Amino acid sequence: MTPEDLAGRIANGETLAVEFKGEAREPLSDGALVEAVVCLANRPDGESGWLLIGVEDDGRVTGARPRHGSRTDAQRVQVLVANRTRPSVMVRAEVIELEDQAVLVIEVPSMGVPISTSDGHYVRRAIGGDGKPACLPMHFHEMQSLQADRGLLDYSALPVEGAKWEDLDPLEIERFRRFVHESLGRGDSALIDLSDLDLAKALGAVEEWRGGHRIRVLGLLLFGREEALHRLLPTHEVAFQALSGVRVQVNDFFRWPLLRLFDELLARFRARNTEQEVLVGMVRVGVPDYASAAFREGVANALIHRDYTRVGAVHVQWHEDRVEITNPGGFPQGVRLDNLLVTQPRPRNPALADAFKRAGIVERTGRGIDTIFFEQLRNGRPAPNYERSNESGVALVLPGGRGNLEFARLVAEESQAERPLALDDLLLLNALWTDRRLSTAEAAVLIQKPESEARSRLQRLVEGGLVESRGERKGRTWHLSAATYRRLGEHAAYVRQHGFEPIQHEQMILQYVSSHGRITRREAAGLCQLSPDQAKRVLARLVESRRLAQHGQRKGAFYALPPEDMGALAPDMGAPKPTSKPAKPRSRE
Structure with missing residues (x-):
């Protein structure tokens, strides 16, 4: 150092x-x-x-x-x-x-x-x-939590002292079979025909031990009776809250097995989630307030990745303009806000994550985070954010409110035309819609990939007629094309964002000099919203065509009208003084 x-x-x-x-x-x-x-x-x-x-x-x-x-x-x-x-x-x-x-x-x-x-x-x-x-x-449970954060301990695979087979509910095992059956091939269908005990063993929820069976944390979480969960796993709790401003309308806490909880939360979600429609060709496409797939993955992630050694509940909060899903326990080691979209999956509870995959609840690839972002964006909503997450908990916010139906229509039209947009495309288009322009460096940060990949992705959007570029090299910026703005119902936005043509830049600079007498390169760049190099080239053209004269060099340089045009300036415009001495006034006779 x-x-x-x-x-x-x-x-x-x-x-x-x-x-x-x-x-x-x-x-x-x-x-x-x-x-x-x-x-x-x-x-x-x-x-x-x-x-x-x-x-x-x-x-x-x-x-x-x-x-x-x-x-x-x-x-x-x-x-x-x-x-x-x-x-x-x-x-x-x-x-x-x-x-x-x-x-x-x-x-x-x-x-x-x-x-x-x-x-x-x-x-x-x-x-x-x-x-x-x-x-x-x-404390000891904090040591377990630390090891789980680092991928050295699977808390969900630990045996539970005092738990018995009778503490598991056969109805919940049957519920697991139903999830697999309704998953349309996403789940592990080989589990359906197994006996209750064999199914629990296949999942790792139960293990043979000294001629009998030991129940693991996973077994209680998936199939435990409510009384057994309360007695043997007191840290497990889930809350559903509906809020209107600061007023709490619903405030329910549950200590149920996870699949039953999942069913309950989905039912409450569907009861509150409304939907609008857009016409794409001859097909009506529904645009919900919140995408069901994004909500499913968000809840599943909170249940799978929460730290079950910590006291605290998983909270699902329904606000007027957003849904918040929080869980105890920060991101596992190696997962950060700036690599969420590209890092390898690191479940805190691998056995529990595997059980959810085999039930068909979550993606078998472990890339549920992609689903959350993709589904939110394709419905014309702002991107999800995890910015309130810290070392003690993860917080997912799904923004709601009035969606951009025209954006949702554009995504659907591209899909119908066999030009489906990938997650990176949606991230970039959404940012260009909200922020109006991006540099290549900003785009790379947004998609969490190197600048070369961001530039390549933007170039493909240019080739598809969705995006245009402006400027050169490091000064290049990207904005939505005129056709895209028309499809989004914003005809004037393109003109505002495309900026001025070179001849307009020149006229703006000449008008500025006529009013203020001189201009520097920095002032020209700010006036025309150009990079310093771009402003330098515009000023050089004006000097070459003799419409401006350069005074000084490098940082001290400024530009003014040439001497033959000085007479047109008012005395207080700040133009350089003529070098010749003024004539003496005649004496009166």
Whole structure:
């Protein structure tokens, strides 16, 4: 780490990944140092943590005290941490001079298992009661949660102490068969003809144990009786709430097995979901407030990926303009907001995810997130968002309200013409409709892919007549074509977004100079909404045609009317002064 990097981390303050330990008042003991390392190692995000010794909580650099005589030996610090952590944590330590003070910087790698001090003390990095990062005690269920986040533990496959076969409801097993039968080939039809016990074994819900059977968490979640779930799996709960503003109209909580819950939530969804129609050719196409497939996948994901070691309910909230689906437990390790659409599936509870796939509830590919986005966008709705998600929970928002029926019609027409639009196409078209224009870099961020792929996708939309480009190279922007705006019922929007032709740019600049006497390249770029290079080329054409004259060079350059046109300017227009001296007035006789 360079001193500049260190200064940047200090300026950003303490976070879940960065901890300050000041030694202005007293030296930091070896035990406290090791405990701070353990705290940073027990973080769920999979990234390195940083312990900065010699920096106070308020960010003041007061310096680290020498730990080995008159100096600090970084290698001995590394050995200390390795010897006093279980399993051993191999940190990287170095001393960096900053503001004439020595700062001991310790990089703590992400570990695959919970870490403790050599005397068995477990702590974790989390947000404390005051809203600031802190080191908190790490309980056993939190260790399980951490391992599940990292894909090292499948909580749904663990046996449940005290659970019996009688705690499972045969009606729920029959419900599972019905789901498979109604899945139209998506489910595992081989399960239908199995006996109740064999079906439970095939799913991994029950295992043979010492001549009998042990019930796993999966078995209770899928087939458990309500009383058994309440007694043996108290963290499992689902809430359905309907809200009008701040007024709660419905507030129901359930401790039912998952398939029964799924049926109930879908029934409530259908009862509230209204639909409009658009005519595509001779066919009427329904455009619902919320796509059923998107809601199904959103609810299924919340049930599959929730952290069942944490107390808290999965919430399905029906608002006037949106549906919110939240679940306890953040994204699994490696899944972030900026890679949701491209990362590989990482279910927190793999056995439960597999059971939902075999029931035909979710995509067998594990790409349900694509379905949520695709179905929402093709109905002319804003894209779903997960922006309220954090390390303690995932929140999906499906925007509702009045949809863009013309956009839905366009998508349907493209499909009927055997030019079906992919998810990336819908993301780009939706953004161009709402934001009016995109750069290639912005498009790449939107579809979460490299710029080369974003450019290729946009170019195909250009070839399909849906999009047009403007500008060159890095200054290129993209906007909807005139034909697309017409199909969307926005005839004037194309003219506004397409901007001005080069001759209009020139006239705007000349008018500006006539009014203000001069113009700089930056002013020309802002006036015509061009990049600096584009503005430079327009100004060069005006100079070449002798309609403007350049004064100065590089950043100090400005442009004014040529000397022969100065007489047409008013005295206060700011044009350059003529170099010849004015004639002296005649004396009166």
